[in-house]
Structures are given as structure tokens and as C-alpha cells.
Amino acid sequence: MLDLKPDFGSFFKDETFTGDFTFANSPQSVRRFPFPFDRDDYMYSVNIEPHVSTRPGSVFEHAFDIDEHYVSEMRDRARVLARDPLRCQSLPHMELAGWDLLELLMESLARDYPQWFTLTRSGNDWHWVNKPLGIDQRFTFLDASSLPYGPMEYITRQVQGDFTLQDERDQNLWVDAGMVTTQADWSLDFDIGMNFFEWHAPVPLAHEKGIFERALKFLLRLQHGAPVRRFNWTMTVNPLLDTAPETYPEWGAMRTTVTPQNVGEKLHLRVELQSLFRLPRSNAIAFSIRAYLGRFDDLVTVPKWGRRLHRVVRDVHPDLAAYKGFLRNRDAMTDWLSHHDDGAPTSPGIWPD
Amino acid sequence: MKDATMSLPPSILSRPVYGVLAPRPGLAHLVIADGAGAGAVADLFAADPGIAGRAHVLYTPGPDGGDDWAVIEALGAAQAQRAASVPTLLFRLARVLLDAKAGTQCYLAGSEGLIGQAERDLMAQGVPHQDIQKEHRGSTVRRVQCVHCKGITEAVRTDPFVCSHCGLSLYVRDHYSRRLAAFQGVCIDAEEPGNIPPAVEKFA
Numbered sequence: 001m002l003d004l005k006p007d008f009g010s011f012f013k014d015e016t017f018t019g020d021f022t023f024a025n026s027p028q029s030v031r032r033f034p035f036p037f038d039r040d041d042y043m044y045s046v047n048i049e050p051h052v053s054t055r056p057g058s059v060f061e062h063a064f065d066i067d068e069h070y071v072s073e074m075r076d077r078a079r080v081l082a083r084d085p086l087r088c089q090s091l092p093h094m095e096l097a098g099w100d101l102l103e104l105l106m107e108s109l110a111r112d113y114p115q116w117f118t119l120t121r122s123g124n125d126w127h128w129v130n131k132p133l134g135i136d137q138r139f140t141f142l143d144a145s146s147l148p149y150g151p152m153e154y155i156t157r158q159v160q161g162d163f164t165l166q167d168e169r170d171q172n173l174w175v176d177a178g179m180v181t182t183q184a185d186w187s188l189d190f191d192i193g194m195n196f197f198e199w200h201a202p203v204p205l206a207h208e209k210g211i212f213e214r215a216l217k218f219l220l221r222l223q224h225g226a227p228v229r230r231f232n233w234t235m236t237v238n239p240l241l242d243t244a245p246e247t248y249p250e251w252g253a254m255r256t257t258v259t260p261q262n263v264g265e266k267l268h269l270r271v272e273l274q275s276l277f278r279l280p281r282s283n284a285i286a287f288s289i290r291a292y293l294g295r296f297d298d299l300v301t302v303p304k305w306g307r308r309l310h311r312v313v314r315d316v317h318p319d320l321a322a323y324k325g326f327l328r329n330r331d332a333m334t335d336w337l338s339h340h341d342d343g344a345p346t347s348p349g350i351w352p353d
Numbered sequence: 354m355k356d357a358t359m360s361l362p363p364s365i366l367s368r369p370v371y372g373v374l375a376p377r378p379g380l381a382h383l384v385i386a387d388g389a390g391a392g393a394v395a396d397l398f399a400a401d402p403g404i405a406g407r408a409h410v411l412y413t414p415g416p417d418g419g420d421d422w423a424v425i426e427a428l429g430a431a432q433a434q435r436a437a438s439v440p441t442l443l444f445r446l447a448r449v450l451l452d453a454k455a456g457t458q459c460y461l462a463g464s465e466g467l468i469g470q471a472e473r474d475l476m477a478q479g480v481p482h483q484d485i486q487k488e489h490r491g492s493t494v495r496r497v498q499c500v501h502c503k504g505i506t507e508a509v510r511t512d513p514f515v516c517s518h519c520g521l522s523l524y525v526r527d528h529y530s531r532r533l534a535a536f537q538g539v540c541i542d543a544e545e546p547g548n549i550p551p552a553v554e555k556f557a
């Protein structure tokens with residue numbers, strides 16, 4: 001077992017993503033929120049760009065962003081996995097890709113956050129220290145018996161965001177492994193083993209636009225050392241990280257608790273910063289799906305975001321609103337947001353003015 | 354013979370594509386069918402009279418009870434067995450696959466549930482995708498996995514339907530897993546418990 005001995009220190013927040021929902025973004029965290037809309041309307045596009053370090057302090061500074069919610073998110077992941085181990089699965093041929101992922105994550109975290117993570121290597125003898133989670137582990141790289149879990153599960157219990165590993169065969173990508181506990185309503189257990197078109201089958205409108213064919217062609221050319229990123233988004237009532245189809249009967253009714261008075265407090269824009277990395281040994285592709293929750297009350301403190309969020313929610317295609325699960329509350333959301341939109345033009349791009 | 358003209362609704366991207374069985378040269382021909390799939394097998398044998406002498410047919414009645422075993426029996430296959438159900442057919446199939454030679458042509462015909470499960474087992478044994486042909490005939494009932502309890506309900510006719518394992522009312526999502534050979538069923542009244550629309554017969 002991975003025995004968490006969390007140390008919140010002065011930076012990490014002790015908060016919950018279920019039950020009493022004490023999750024909240026600090027003012028600094030609101031300012032660095034990855035607001036996903038670069039214009040006043042939204043429709044699917046491939047929208048992939050190089051995942052390069054930009055804007056120190058932003059979510060784009062490091063390959064894998066560790067923020068104030070890290071320790072609590074890892075505690076929430078352990079809670080979800082204890083209830084449902086099927087949220088983490090790896091088909092037998094994916095173990096090497098799991099080691100690739102472990103190496104990528106440990107190297108990145110130790111390089112970018114030396115105050116929290118250290119990695120010491122001597123040949124295949126590795127020593128990993130994760131101070132915030134209280135982990136000190138010596139193990140043999142590529143020897144699964146030297147870790148308490150398989151390599152993918154071991155490391156993704158220690159990194160924010162969901163992860164999937166895609167095997168490449170027959171000019172297609174196959175989702176053959178994953179750690180999925182912070183998802184926007186999709187089931188790894190159902191989708192594992194599917195190819196790129198199969199697992200995207202339920203997405204409306206995008207197939208007809210040829211989005212997935214273009215995206216797959218692009219991803220098959222992905223090179224090691226040249227990762228890419230894109231945004232996706234949805235809406236979540238209450239800061240619930242784990243909106244899994246498996247537990248929908250437990251959280252679905254929260255969607256009916258929205259009133260005109262509590263929209264700002266209840267509604268959260270859920271942004272996925274998705275990044276893709278070609279892995280060196282397995283030639284698999286690692287897909288990081290990092291979810292950020294932004295309370296409407298907080299987002300509208302940035303005037304540009306308030307105006308733009310109103311226009312996007314008001315005008316988004318109803319099929320997309322339904323797929324993203326907020327058709328029921330769209331009118332209440334639009335009414336509430338309209339009070340934060342004075343009709344002024346907005347500047348291009350996602351950043352606050 | 355059962356009406357073989359029943360058609361599936363427009364396909365979705367995660368669902369297998371079904372064609373029409375066509376004879377291919379092969380050392381052996383493994384034929385797996387249920388219900389009205391017997392008609393597709395008869396058409397296949399008629400298209401190439403050479404198949405029968407090298408064919409092994411596994412057959413079971415369809416999910417609607419339709420039993421065209423007499424059609425199969427009359428084809429003169431080298432080997433033909435009638436199984437009592439899909440699970441018992443798959444049990445026999447596992448034994449047959451132990452001895453299957455490379456280059457054996459595989460033909461699947463009948464209901465989506467039978468085709469999906471047989472294809473899953475064939476591929477698990479390493480039969481290449483291109484050596485498997487599939488033709489849908491007859492019943493359009495669905496095999497559905499409850500995304501909540503993971504139980505599979507066979508021969509689903511209505512939407513919504515009651516999960517045969519956990520009892521939740523599920524709607525059938527147009528999302529299909531080849532690994533499970535099943536569609537996905539999702540709780541229909543999660544947001545407003547008890548608000549369950551009347552079941553509509555969608556699959557027959």
C-alpha cells in the first residue's frame with residue numbers, strides 16, 4: 001500500500017471535493033486559473049499547440065502543474081480507488097509504457113519542484129522522495145516487484161490529473177491503460193481497449209466536422225520531446241472532482257440544486273488542460289488530463305472572463321450543452337452571468353487584461 | 354425462417370460494422386451463428402459449394418427464440434453442432450479454437466450479442482481481424498452493461514430497461530465496447546430519482 005502521510009505545510013490546502021465540499025481557490029489560484037476561451041464563442045476545433053513553458057507562475061510554466069490543491073487531490077484519488085479499483089487499469093502489454101510514464105513524471109517533478117520532490121538514480125537503482133505526501137521509496141527501475149503498485153498506478157497516485165496511455169498499432173491509438181478518478185463523465189472500465197474513434201464515439205458534432213480524423217493524424221506524428229496541449233471544458237455543480245458515470249446515481253441529483261440565488265457558488269467551470277507526450281521505450285502516448293475547477297463567483301472577479309463566460313454559455317450549441325451536462329441549468333447560468341456582462345468588447349486570448 | 358430484413362439503426366462509431374458473408378479461400382471454415390443467422394450461413398454455402406466439406410458450424414437459437422437448426426442441418430457441413438445457448442456455444446468454441454489452424458476463415462452471423470461475444474473470443478485467441486466476417490440478421494435486441502454495477506443484461510428490448518443485476522433503470526447509450534461485446538447502460542433517473550419515463554420498445 002501507498003501509505004500517505006500528508007504534510008500540507010503552508011502552501012497546500014486541506015480541503016474536500018465531496019461531502020462538505022470545502023474546496024476553494026485562493027485569490028492567487030483564481031488569477032492563474034486556465035480560462036479556456038480565447039474568444040466570445042465556442043465550437044469544437046483541434047486547437048492543439050506545443051506544450052512549451054510560458055508565463056512563469058501560470059499553469060503553462062511546467063510540464064505537470066502542481067498547485068495548492070495537490071495534497072488534497074491525491075487524498076481524494078486514494079479515496080476513490082479504495083471504493084472502486086476499476087478506475088485504474090492497465091492491459092498486460094502496457095507495463096513498459098507505465099515505466100516510461102513513471103520516468104517522465106518523476107524527472108519532471110524533481111526538475112520543476114525540487115523543494116518537494118527528489119529523484120536520485122544510480123543505474124536502475126532509483127530513490128524517490130515525495131515530501132508533501134510523506135513518501136520515501138527506493139526501487140529498481142523496470143522491476144515491478146520493487147514497487148507497491150504497477151509503475152503507472154504508483155506514480156499517478158502522486159500526480160494531479162487523470163492519465164491514459166495509448167498504444168499505437170494499425171495507424172491508430174488504443175487506450176490500453178489509465179488512471180481515471182477526476183473525469184468528466186466517462187468510464188475507463190468501459191472504454192479501455194478502444195481505438196481513438198471508438199472512445200470518442202459519444203461526442204456530438206465533432207465527428208461530422210472531421211475533428212477526430214485530423215487530431216489522430218496529428219497525434220500519430222507526435223515526437224518524443226515535443227509534447228502538445230489543448231483545453232477541454234465542461235460544467236460541474238459543486239466542486240466534485242470525480243464525476244464518474246459509475247457514481248452518477250450519487251451525484252446526478254446535485255444538478256437539480258441550482259437556483260438563481262446560488263449559481264455563483266454552486267456552478268464551477270471545469271477546465272481540462274490536456275497534454276500529450278510520446279514515450280521513448282514503448283512508443284506509446286501518455287495523455288494527461290488535468291482538471292481545474294473554477295467557481296463562477298471567483299471567475300467573474302476577472303471582468304473579461306465574466307463577460308466572455310456569459311456569451312459562451314448563452315450561445316453554445318444545445319447539443320454541446322446537453323453533452324456537457326448543463327442544458328438543465330443553462331438558463332439560470334445565463335441569467336446570472338448576464339449581470340457580469342456589460343456588453344463591452346473583450347480582448348483576444350485567454351489571459352486577464 | 355424468421356424475417357431477415359430487420360435493420361439496425363444508423364451506426365455509431367464505436368460499433369462494429371456488419372457486412373454480408375462472402376466465401377474466402379481457406380483450409381477450414383469456422384461458422385458461428387444464432388437465430389436468423391442460419392439464413393446468412395445458407396447463402397454463404399450456396400455461394401461456394403466447396404465450403405461445406407471443410408466447415409464447422411456452431412449454432413444456437415436467437416435471443417428471440419427463433420431456431421433455424423433445420424436449415425443448418427440441411428447444409429451438409431463437415432461438422433455442425435447445436436448449442437442450447439450462447440454461453441454453451443462459447444464453451445464449445447473455446448475447445449474448437451484450441452485446434453484451429455492458421456488461415457481458418459471465420460464467419461459470424463445472427464444477433465449483435467452473439468457476433469460480439471464470438472468475435473471477442475476469436476480475437477483473444479489471436480485470430481486476425483481480417484479473417485473474421487460478420488453479418489447481422491434477425492433480432493436487434495442489445496446486450497448492455499450497467500456502467501454502475503457492471504452487470505450485463507442480455508436481450509434488452511426497451512429503453513429504459515431495468516438492470517437485471519442491481520435493479521436501476523437504465524437508458525441505453527449509443528456507445529459500444531468490443532472488449533465487453535456490450536452497449537453502455539446509464540441510470541436514467543439519477544438527476545430526479547423516481548422520474549422514469551415509460552419503457553419504449555426500441556429493439557426487437
